[in-house]
Amino acid sequence: MGEIMEIKDLIIDDRQRGVFRVHRSSLTSDELFQREREFIFSRCWIYLGHESEVESPGDYRRRTVAGRPLFFTRGRDGEVRVFLNSCPHRGALICRRDEGNAEVLQCFYHAWSFNMDGDLIGVPDQEAYGPHFDRGELGLREPPRVESYRGFYFVSFNPHVEDLVSYLADAREYLDLIVDQTEAGMRVVRGSNKYTMKANWKLLVENSLDGYHLVPTHQTYLDYISGLGSDDSGQTASARIVGKARALGNGHCVIESPVRSGRPIAHWHPLFGEEAREPIAQVRQELVEKYGEERAFRMADTSRNLIIYPNLVINDIMANTVRYFEPLAPDNMEVTAWHLAPRDESDAMLATRLDSFLTFLGPGGFATPDDVEALESCQIGFRATETEWSDISRGMLRPAKSTDELQMRGFWRQWHANMQGFTHTNVQDGPAVEVEAEAELALASDN
Amino acid sequence: MTTASQPTLREQVEDFLFKEAALLDDWRLDDWVDLFTEDGRYVVPTTDLPDGDPRRDLVFIDDDITRLRARAVRLNSRHAHREYPWSRTRRFISNVRVEETGDGELAVSSNVLVYRFRAGEGAPYVGSVDYILRRDGGAFRIAHRRAVLDLEALSWHGAVSIIF
Ligand code: FES
Numbered sequence: 222m223g224e225i226m227e228i229k230d231l232i233i234d235d236r237q238r239g240v241f242r243v244h245r246s247s248l249t250s251d252e253l254f255q256r257e258r259e260f261i262f263s264r265c266w267i268y269l270g271h272e273s274e275v276e277s278p279g280d281y282r283r284r285t286v287a288g289r290p291l292f293f294t295r296g297r298d299g300e301v302r303v304f305l306n307s308c309p310h311r312g313a314l315i316c317r318r319d320e321g322n323a324e325v326l327q328c329f330y331h332a333w334s335f336n337m338d339g340d341l342i343g344v345p346d347q348e349a350y351g352p353h354f355d356r357g358e359l360g361l362r363e364p365p366r367v368e369s370y371r372g373f374y375f376v377s378f379n380p381h382v383e384d385l386v387s388y389l390a391d392a393r394e395y396l397d398l399i400v401d402q403t404e405a406g407m408r409v410v411r412g413s414n415k416y417t418m419k420a421n422w423k424l425l426v427e428n429s430l431d432g433y434h435l436v437p438t439h440q441t442y443l444d445y446i447s448g449l450g451s452d453d454s455g456q457t458a459s460a461r462i463v464g465k466a467r468a469l470g471n472g473h474c475v476i477e478s479p480v481r482s483g484r485p486i487a488h489w490h491p492l493f494g495e496e497a498r499e500p501i502a503q504v505r506q507e508l509v510e511k512y513g514e515e516r517a518f519r520m521a522d523t524s525r526n527l528i529i530y531p532n533l534v535i536n537d538i539m540a541n542t543v544r545y546f547e548p549l550a551p552d553n554m555e556v557t558a559w560h561l562a563p564r565d566e567s568d569a570m571l572a573t574r575l576d577s578f579l580t581f582l583g584p585g586g587f588a589t590p591d592d593v594e595a596l597e598s599c600q601i602g603f604r605a606t607e608t609e610w611s612d613i614s615r616g617m618l619r620p621a622k623s624t625d626e627l628q629m630r631g632f633w634r635q636w637h638a639n640m641q642g643f644t645h646t647n648v649q650d651g652p653a654v655e656v657e658a659e660a661e662l663a664l665a666s667d668n
Numbered sequence: 669m670t671t672a673s674q675p676t677l678r679e680q681v682e683d684f685l686f687k688e689a690a691l692l693d694d695w696r697l698d699d700w701v702d703l704f705t706e707d708g709r710y711v712v713p714t715t716d717l718p719d720g721d722p723r724r725d726l727v728f729i730d731d732d733i734t735r736l737r738a739r740a741v742r743l744n745s746r747h748a749h750r751e752y753p754w755s756r757t758r759r760f761i762s763n764v765r766v767e768e769t770g771d772g773e774l775a776v777s778s779n780v781l782v783y784r785f786r787a788g789e790g791a792p793y794v795g796s797v798d799y800i801l802r803r804d805g806g807a808f809r810i811a812h813r814r815a816v817l818d819l820e821a822l823s824w825h826g827a828v829s830i831i832f
């Protein structure tokens with residue numbers, strides 16, 4: 222691709238007239254893709270995995286995060302550690318299975334071996350290196366920063382990144398709403414959805430919290446759900462609430478909406494079967510006792526789609542999903558989705574929860590394949606380069622509803638700031654605050 | 669004793685599987701669903717957990733007859749966007765093994781290769797499909813159909829949007 226536009230011109234953000242447009246080269250250009258790797262994926266916090274994926278000492282999981290091969294493991298001291306998956310000798314992958322348990326990992330190439338703390342503990346024929354050879358210098362490298370929030374682990378390749386809790390900004394509360402559903406904690410269910418979309422990763426950000434597309438795109442799902450009957454238990458208050466969209470700061474965003482079908486925690490729907498009615502009512506009652514009616518209502522009777530900037534989606538809808546996407550090229554990404562469930566759930570409720578997931582979600586569900594089609598369709602449409610701009614203005618001049626696009630603007634404003642080298646910006650619509658926030662823009666410290 | 673006029677059990681099962689494949693390649697999904705018993709089930713585990721149990725693990729598909737019918741309705745509509753217009757598919761079934769399990773049921777396993785072509789691209793789904801078949805007069809009905817993909821991820825198709 223030839224000359225690219227100036228980065229500052231890639232977005233039109235006219236807060237007075239309520240016009241927001243993104244230049245489509247942001248979704249197709251190789252140069253901008255490379256710049257994202259450096260200015261976003263090498264500087265932000267990026268999701269790694271969940272604590273429950275390495276339950277016992279020696280458990281490990283292999284991942285690719287921001288392009289880097291990594292693995293994480295639980296040490297004998299119970300701590301989670303993350304290592305770059307590359308032999309300090311001459312590069313080979315140390316961890317060559319997606320998951321497992323080990324006390325020692327040996328590089329197959331020249332047989333150096335490492336314990337699960339990353340220490341180099343064995344070098345065949347070590348004398349050949351002479352007396353100054355220092356094993357201590359040649360242990361496995363760790364990413365510069367690793368932090369977790371309530372079981373969710375993130376890494377950053379930027380040593381100067383702000384701490385994770387302040388990075389998460391107002392998104393924290395939404396993680397709390399999920400984790401607080403159970404005292405026993407959440408765990409990742411076995412089995413994951415791994416699929417590829419030939420589309421730019423930012424389209425999946427938009428799509429993951431796009432309330433506007435639900436009715437037109439997912440008609441077959443909505444027909445199926447309404448064909449099963451509706452909830453007559455009196456919990457339908459949620460159907461009356463108007464969903465809303467929020468930009469949460471730092472590019473994180475959320476839509477909060479009424480329940481369309483059911484929620485394992487804790488909103489019954491005929492889909493779940495009569496026998497689940499009582500247990501779900503009981504879970505809801507426990508939430509009321511613990512958190513009061515207002516928060517319990519929110520946890521049980523409303524749904525949320527959350528983006529943790531830049532590339533993590535956490536859905537708290539008919540199931541709890543964690544969806545991570547790894548950009549592969551401007552028009553390609555690999556998606557991995559996991560299912561979260563309370564650790565202490567009964568077998569029957571777990572089965573109900575799993576079933577609920579499958580109606581809508583996953584590459585074999587009644588909705589996700591159509592999202593794949595929508596995104597790939599957009600990406601092909603971008604080849605019509607004379608249509609230069611995408612419009613993301615919906616709801617810009619009113620308090621944003623969940624069918625509006627404020628949440629996408631919040632994401633794009635953060636993206637735009639990052640791509641220009643700023644770490645923070647005003648992600649909200651309001652024209653008044655804009656001037657003030659511009660003044661606060663700070664250059665990323667270095668790196 | 670085998671004669672030309674009396675097909676072996678395996679040949680009978682193969683005939684059944686070939687007919688099923690033709691129904692699917694012809695997108696005659698309502699007829700395909702009619703092959704199932706009322707308590708029938710169609711399961712596709714995830715690529716990373718081929719022995720996944722739908723009651724405890726995340727799978728791609730776990731349809732009872734109600735959801736299976738709804739799946740056919742969806743795919744027959746114009747609103748299953750990944751399959752509208754329908755893809756072209758061609759199925760190859762081989763290595764069929766049949767075991768009588770008593771009580772009139774058969775445990776069948778088969779190797780399956782399905783090529784799917786759409787929107788200028790084509791790629792295979794490869795794996796095994798295991799059945800529990802029940803005799804119904806002279807015919808068979810599907811009580812359980814478990815399709816296990818050999819793919820490491822859904823890297824080519826992005827979904828299981830057809831019946832595998
Ligand atoms: S590359 Fe690992 S031991 Fe040589």
Ligand SMILES: [Fe+2]
Pocket residue numbers: 428434435438439588592
């Ligand atoms: Fe969607």
